[in-house]
Each structure stands twice: as structure tokens, then as C-alpha cells.
Amino acid sequence: MSKTYRPWNVDQAMLLPPSVRELVLPGHLAHFVRDLVREDLDLSAVLDEYAEERGYPPYHPVMMTGLLLYAYCQGIYSSRRMAQACEQRVDFMAVTALQQPDFRTISDFRRRHLKALGALFAQVLVLCEKAGLVKLGHVALDGTKVRANASKHKAMSYGRMKQREAELAAEVQKWFDQAAVADAAEDAALGRERRGDELPEWVQSKQARLAKMREAMAALEAEAAAEAQTTAHEQARGEPPADDQRGAPPATGTPGASPPEGATKAPPDQAQRNFTDPQSRIMKTPSGFEQAYNAQAAVDAASQVILAEGLTNAGNDKQQIVPMAAAIERNTGRMPKELSADSGYCSDANLAHLEQRGIRGYIATGRQRHGTASATGQGAGDRVRRMSWRLRQGGHRSRYRLRKQTVEPVFGQIKGARGFRQFLLRGLEKVADEWRLICMAHNLLKLAQAS
Numbered sequence: 001m002s003k004t005y006r007p008w009n010v011d012q013a014m015l016l017p018p019s020v021r022e023l024v025l026p027g028h029l030a031h032f033v034r035d036l037v038r039e040d041l042d043l044s045a046v047l048d049e050y051a052e053e054r055g056y057p058p059y060h061p062v063m064m065t066g067l068l069l070y071a072y073c074q075g076i077y078s079s080r081r082m083a084q085a086c087e088q089r090v091d092f093m094a095v096t097a098l099q100q101p102d103f104r105t106i107s108d109f110r111r112r113h114l115k116a117l118g119a120l121f122a123q124v125l126v127l128c129e130k131a132g133l134v135k136l137g138h139v140a141l142d143g144t145k146v147r148a149n150a151s152k153h154k155a156m157s158y159g160r161m162k163q164r165e166a167e168l169a170a171e172v173q174k175w176f177d178q179a180a181v182a183d184a185a186e187d188a189a190l191g192r193e194r195r196g197d198e199l200p201e202w203v204q205s206k207q208a209r210l211a212k213m214r215e216a217m218a219a220l221e222a223e224a225a226a227e228a229q230t231t232a233h234e235q236a237r238g239e240p241p242a243d244d245q246r247g248a249p250p251a252t253g254t255p256g257a258s259p260p261e262g263a264t265k266a267p268p269d270q271a272q273r274n275f276t277d278p279q280s281r282i283m284k285t286p287s288g289f290e291q292a293y294n295a296q297a298a299v300d301a302a303s304q305v306i307l308a309e310g311l312t313n314a315g316n317d318k319q320q321i322v323p324m325a326a327a328i329e330r331n332t333g334r335m336p337k338e339l340s341a342d343s344g345y346c347s348d349a350n351l352a353h354l355e356q357r358g359i360r361g362y363i364a365t366g367r368q369r370h371g372t373a374s375a376t377g378q379g380a381g382d383r384v385r386r387m388s389w390r391l392r393q394g395g396h397r398s399r400y401r402l403r404k405q406t407v408e409p410v411f412g413q414i415k416g417a418r419g420f421r422q423f424l425l426r427g428l429e430k431v432a433d434e435w436r437l438i439c440m441a442h443n444l445l446k447l448a449q450a451s
Contacts, residue, residue: 020093024094025038028091029091030094030095036064038062045119046113049113067095067106067446068082073444076448078424082106086099086101114425121331125331131450133450141298141341144294146423149276152290155271164378165210200290212275276426294313296320297338306439309435339360339361340361340363340403343367348382362394
């Protein structure tokens with residue numbers, strides 16, 4: 001007696017088209033993201049870009065926004081992988097209603113509306129607050145280094161640029177001389193009207209590299225001049241010099257412009273500039289030195305919702321307390337009761353700023369061994385010493401213990417669980433908007449879990 005199986009006829013046509021809501025089970029994240037984008041987010045900044053009546057109708061911007069946000073929640077950031085998922089994965093089909101935009105359409109949409117999409121971070125945070133996820137009792141602040149879309153091997157120091165400039169200039173001049181001799185010989189042999197007198201391609205490429213290197217040198221010189229002027233002004237006002245900011249954001253100024261009076265024009269030989277993404281910096285990471293950006297996040301201890309995000313190309317975090325505290329207030333309308341951060345944020349000025357805003361700080365004053373109070377270096381100010389005493393008083397029960405269990409898992413979820421370890425875009429402004437999208441996707445997942 002043979003076994004009876006369920007029918008399996010791959011040629012059977014579907015008698016009735018299914019609803020996209022039936023492609024995945026009720027309560028699936030695809031339904032949540034699609035309906036939230038359709039019903040709860042204000043996408044007027046995106047929709048207002050489409051005023052032209054002529055031409056073939058584009059994909060609906062709301063659908064494209066839902067596709068991008070859902071893909072980011074799934075750890076898919078490449079436009080090609082998104083287009084492939086629209087063809088192969090039923091959860092993506094439930095978001096797009098079986099539409100299949102190609103990868104170029106997805107990429108162009110993201111690039112065109114990057115600023116408006118990043119602005120949705122504040123709207124998602126408001127929804128998290130309405131859901132009771134934002135408590136602002138304790139907030140942990142930290143930064144993580146994320147690789148830039150550029151290789152560190154495409155960076156060159158100013159000293160190396162000066163050396164290579166002389167070498168390349170001599171080499172190019174030698175080839176020009178050789179080309180002139182060859183031109184004269186060809187003119188004599190072939191006549192002036194016949195072809196054969198163009199410069200070789202290898203000469204042109206060397207010229208282009210020399211021009212690009214000189215442009216980078218001029219930019220470094222302008223940054224050094226502006227930095228020298230800022231330092232001179234601070235000293236004239238009696239202010240202490242700023243903390244070491246290797247890899248700090250480029251100072252304002254026009255490359256190649258004359259330096260301010262009294263400023264040093266030449267930057268140090270070790271100053272570097274990357275030819276692929278000039279605004280990224282060489283930064284120390286757990287895996288060694290990488291071309292990277294410094295991504296910031298302030299996280300609510302009650303729910304691990306990101307309250308504020310930021311991005312800088314400064315190598316350390318000391319200058320980030322003030323803008324991140326302002327971002328928390330701007331996004332939520334109030335300040336947290338407590339804020340914890342590691343020793344990279346510790347300075348008298350930062351602690352004074354927290355006191356002015358009425359925030360009780362828990363900031364490490366130095367490297368800390370497990371189970372011991374953090375060390376306080378010589379020359380520390382009064383506020384730093386008082387902070388060290390506060391942490392020693394709390395011991396194992398100090399509120400500082402909440403820092404690691406609050407903000408570190410968030411970076412682990414972004415980098416480990418959702419695989420975001422390198423930016424796709426280039427340039428400080430675009431990368432900042434990309435990081436805002438990543439943080440918004442994290443908050444969407446927290447909101448979905450609470451719903």
C-alpha cells in the first residue's frame with residue numbers, strides 16, 4: 001500500500017491572487033514597518049520633490065521609503081541586495097506589494113532623499129517616546145569607529161607628499177623632454193600633419209597624480225594655517241589650548257589660500273589626507289588602524305533606544321559631550337537625569353557643562369581595572385577629582401556600571417547582528433546621514449518589539 005502525499009503541482013496556476021498581507025504571518029516585522037511608514041510618518045519632505053506631471057510614473061516614494069527602512073532593519077544596505085530581495089524574499093514582497101525596483105532606482109532614491117530620510121530619525125524617536133520606551137533616567141554615551149568607504153593605503157602623509165612631488169615632477173619633466181625629442185623625430189620622419197605627436201598615456205596619468213597630490217598638500221596647508229590662527233586667538237584670550245584632536249574635522253578655509261598673519265603655513269609631515277575620502281581619518285580600532293569615522297550614540301538605559309546620534313572625523317570623543325547633550329534635548333525636549341560615559345569624554349569643561357544642564361554625570365576619569373576605581377592623572381581639575389571620588393564611593397554599585405550594559409550592546413547589535421561595519425557613502429555630511437539611518441532602523445526594531 002503506497003503512501004498518500006499532499007498534491008505538489010508546480011505548473012498549477014493560482015486561481016485567486018493572494019493579498020500581500022498573506023505573504024508573511026500576521027505580526028511580522030514587514031507588516032509593522034510598511035504600515036508605520038504609510039500611516040505614522042510624515043513623508044512630505046520626500047513627496048514634495050515629485051511635482052512633475054510628465055514622464056513615466058515613478059515608484060511610489062512611500063513604498064520606496066518602506067523598502068529602505070525594512071532593508072536596514074534586516075541588515076541589508078546594498079541596493080543590489082535590496083533589489084535581489086524584492087525578487088526572492090516574500091517578506092520584501094509584502095513591503096513592496098510585489099513590485100521589483102531595480103538596484104539603480106533604489107540607489108538613486110536613497111541618494112536623492114538622503115537628507116529627508118535621515119530626518120525621519122526624530123519622528124521615530126517620538127513614536128518610541130509615545131510607546132513608553134524613552135525614560136531619560138539614565139543615558140549612556142559612547143562612540144564607535146566605523147570603517148570609511150576608503151582604504152587607508154590611499155592616504156599619504158604630508159612629508160611623503162613633498163618627497164613624491166619632487167620625484168614625480170622630475171619624472172614628468174624627463175618624459176616631457178623625451179616626448180619633445182620623439183615629436184621632433186616623428187615630425188622629421190612623418191611630417192607635421194600626420195598623427196603620432198600625442199603625449200603617451202603614462203605621462204598624462206603621472207601628471208594627474210601630481211596635480212591631485214598638490215591639491216591635497218594645499219588643503220593640508222590651509223587646515224594647518226587655520227588651526228594655527230585658532231590657537232593664536234585662544235591664547236590671546238587666555239584660554240588653554242584645545243585637546244589633541246588628531247583627525248579632527250577639517251578647518252574652514254580655501255585650499256591653497258594664503259595663511260593668516262602669524263600662522264604657520266606648513267603642516268606637520270605626519271599629517272595625512274586620503275585621496276578617496278579626504279574627510280575620513282586614520283583611527284585606532286580594536287583590529288588596528290583603519291580609515292574610519294567616529295560614530296556617536298546616546299542610549300536610554302531603560303530600553304536601549306538611541307536618543308541622539310552624531311558623527312565626526314575626530315579621533316577622540318572629548319569634544320562630543322556638548323553637541324550630544326544638545327541633541328538629546330533637541331530630540332526629546334528634555335534632559336536626562338544621569339549620563340555615563342567612558343574616560344574619553346572626561347574633562348573639567350565637559351563636567352562643568354553637565355552641571356550647568358542639571359545632569360548628574362558618571363564619567364570615568366582614567367583607565368579602570370575590573371573592580372577598581374578609575375585612576376586620576378596628575379594635573380586633573382577639581383571636577384575631575386570630585387568625579388573620581390564619586391565613582392570610588394559607589395564601587396560596584398556605582399551608576400557607572402550601567403554604561404557598558406546600555407550602549408555597548410547597541411553597537412554590538414548594529415555591527416554584529418545586522419552586519420553594519422563599513423559606510424557605503426563618502427564625505428562627512430553624507431556619512432552622517434547614513435549613520436542616522438542606521439540608528440533609526442535600530443529604534444524601529446525596538447519599537448516593533450514593544451508593539
